[in-house]
Amino acid sequence: MATQEQIRLLAATGCIGYGFTETALDTAVARGLDVIAADAGSSDPGPYYLGEGKPFVSLRATERDLRLLIRAARKLNVPLIIGSAGGGGGVPHVALTRAIIEKIAAEEKLSFRLAVINAEPPRDLIVERLRAGRIAPLWPAPVLDEATVTDATRIVAMMGAAPLQKAIADGADVVLAGRCSDSALYAAVPLARGFDPGLAWHLGKTIECGGAIVRPKTGQDCVIGTLRQDHFEIEPAHPDKRCTPESVAAHTMYENPSPYEVLEPSGLVDTRASQYEALDARRVRVHGSVFRHADRYTVKLEGVSLCGYRAVFTAGIRDPILIRHIDAFTAQIIDRVQGEAVSLGIDPASYTLTVRRYGLDAVLGPRETATDTPHEIGLMLDVVAATPDDAATVLAKARYAAMHTEFEGRLCTAGNLAVPFAPSDAAVGRAYRFSVWHTMELDDPMEIFPIEYVDVAGA
Amino acid sequence: MAILGSYAQTLRSKNAGAFVLTIDVIFRSEADYQRIVQSPLLTAERIAALYSVAPGDVQVIPYPQVHAVKVTLPRAMPSGDIGDTDVYGAQQHVPLMLLEVDELSAG
Numbered sequence: 001m002a003t004q005e006q007i008r009l010l011a012a013t014g015c016i017g018y019g020f021t022e023t024a025l026d027t028a029v030a031r032g033l034d035v036i037a038a039d040a041g042s043s044d045p046g047p048y049y050l051g052e053g054k055p056f057v058s059l060r061a062t063e064r065d066l067r068l069l070i071r072a073a074r075k076l077n078v079p080l081i082i083g084s085a086g087g088g089g090g091v092p093h094v095a096l097t098r099a100i101i102e103k104i105a106a107e108e109k110l111s112f113r114l115a116v117i118n119a120e121p122p123r124d125l126i127v128e129r130l131r132a133g134r135i136a137p138l139w140p141a142p143v144l145d146e147a148t149v150t151d152a153t154r155i156v157a158m159m160g161a162a163p164l165q166k167a168i169a170d171g172a173d174v175v176l177a178g179r180c181s182d183s184a185l186y187a188a189v190p191l192a193r194g195f196d197p198g199l200a201w202h203l204g205k206t207i208e209c210g211g212a213i214v215r216p217k218t219g220q221d222c223v224i225g226t227l228r229q230d231h232f233e234i235e236p237a238h239p240d241k242r243c244t245p246e247s248v249a250a251h252t253m254y255e256n257p258s259p260y261e262v263l264e265p266s267g268l269v270d271t272r273a274s275q276y277e278a279l280d281a282r283r284v285r286v287h288g289s290v291f292r293h294a295d296r297y298t299v300k301l302e303g304v305s306l307c308g309y310r311a312v313f314t315a316g317i318r319d320p321i322l323i324r325h326i327d328a329f330t331a332q333i334i335d336r337v338q339g340e341a342v343s344l345g346i347d348p349a350s351y352t353l354t355v356r357r358y359g360l361d362a363v364l365g366p367r368e369t370a371t372d373t374p375h376e377i378g379l380m381l382d383v384v385a386a387t388p389d390d391a392a393t394v395l396a397k398a399r400y401a402a403m404h405t406e407f408e409g410r411l412c413t414a415g416n417l418a419v420p421f422a423p424s425d426a427a428v429g430r431a432y433r434f435s436v437w438h439t440m441e442l443d444d445p446m447e448i449f450p451i452e453y454v455d456v457a458g459a
Numbered sequence: 460m461a462i463l464g465s466y467a468q469t470l471r472s473k474n475a476g477a478f479v480l481t482i483d484v485i486f487r488s489e490a491d492y493q494r495i496v497q498s499p500l501l502t503a504e505r506i507a508a509l510y511s512v513a514p515g516d517v518q519v520i521p522y523p524q525v526h527a528v529k530v531t532l533p534r535a536m537p538s539g540d541i542g543d544t545d546v547y548g549a550q551q552h553v554p555l556m557l558l559e560v561d562e563l564s565a566g
Contacts, residue, residue, distance in 0.1 A: 043477055046539030046546040140516070140533040141478050246485075249524045250469070253483055257475045257531040259522040276524065302477075307541060352541050363550050365535070367510060369557065384541050434477040434537040 011207035016040035017057025024222040024237035037185040041084025047304040051153040051432035053092030089179025105458035114454045115167035119178025121448040134441040141437035155303035160265035162445035164188035182208035201269040202289035203232040231287035242282035267293040303436025308384040310428035311391040315417035317377040325407040340397040351385035464556035466491045472552035477538040485527040492526030509554040
């Protein structure tokens, strides 16, 4: 029932704030587009940004990317869809991105209809679904309990295509979505216009990381996806760049547990029968992808809980005698600090002191197999405690212990560490952990994604 | 002694969500891919031992379209948890990269 032959989508960048070239955007705009979209978030940078309500890219870079995309979308009069706003896609992330969009509209004298879709479900609804047995862990996360839901700092739900489709059907020119499936940003309009769901979703998954499928890999850039009835085509927007069947096929496996299945709220994309062929040196055609509808509509929940306050100290160790005794030295720091903490009224069970030994085993930990003795070790003392003051107090004791602890054969009795600058101890702020990583059934794909429409009047 | 990394054009690790690590090995050639996939080198047991996880938690998925093998396993702890060493999981490919593949040279 498709009413058009093809639909052309632009994936502007893998993440708003990571950038793209103006050459690529201008080339794509000159070609003509039906939709411009970009993801703005990820859980990869860790739990802090979701908990804190802060972006992991700079506001200046976000504003630069959004300004160019809003101008382009308004020039062509096509929808601009932004997903996982502000990184985490929570209410504060959406709000700060909305403020940037409104600032751009005023400065550029542009008027348009903005749809703002939040993605933080009410906690009582999550508890109700949990009691009803309609929340399941995403392997290998533990089974969820009510206290975790209640105590979490923030829980977002990843929306599918339906809220985006509703916003566009209601006349939105710019859709600003909280946490959202990356692929849905691109699948939403084609699905609404009757294109094949297997191809629409697979196209979305293929271009959602923007320039990741483009060679040469010189940073993020725009990718054009053209969807037709029985295939889609991928090409870089930048005239000097190329996509290959290998670069496109390899992306289906990227950051995904399986190369053949991509999970979405309404089902899964099955790429076992997908064929990837080069149309020329820079364009790839894909067909054969299949969408398998799920029995139940589920959204992914991502949530974080506060685990304390972090303070860190970094210094260098060069003394070869100390490096030979680094394990005993490490154990002694931890042991001495426990005693000092008790003397200051801090329960050792209330904080963690992680001694990171860069150059030795800080990256692989117990999985490290290298046995060479390094000539230098970067020592990081990482404290997470119940209050900022506890963290600073424990860290100061740990620094003193590391600087002055005895070790076998010690000659450097004036100090064990090269401290690169002062102040040496840095308060990092709150520390969070991912505590919710589950799927929740919805009665309706729109159930927890309220849309607010704003007529932005910059003109 | 050859290592698995010397047969790869891409050998990368990354989070697949906050609780899972996924490692992609894209081989330099179809022939290398076939020899590795048909050898007992990349078994769940062997990879489980490298990464200190249970063999039942390791998936090894051949992906012939790009002569690649994907390995998926649980992270030692969720991304960014206290004591985590690699929030993005981007340097956890190394134990697999350094896996010795001497038996292949005979193949």
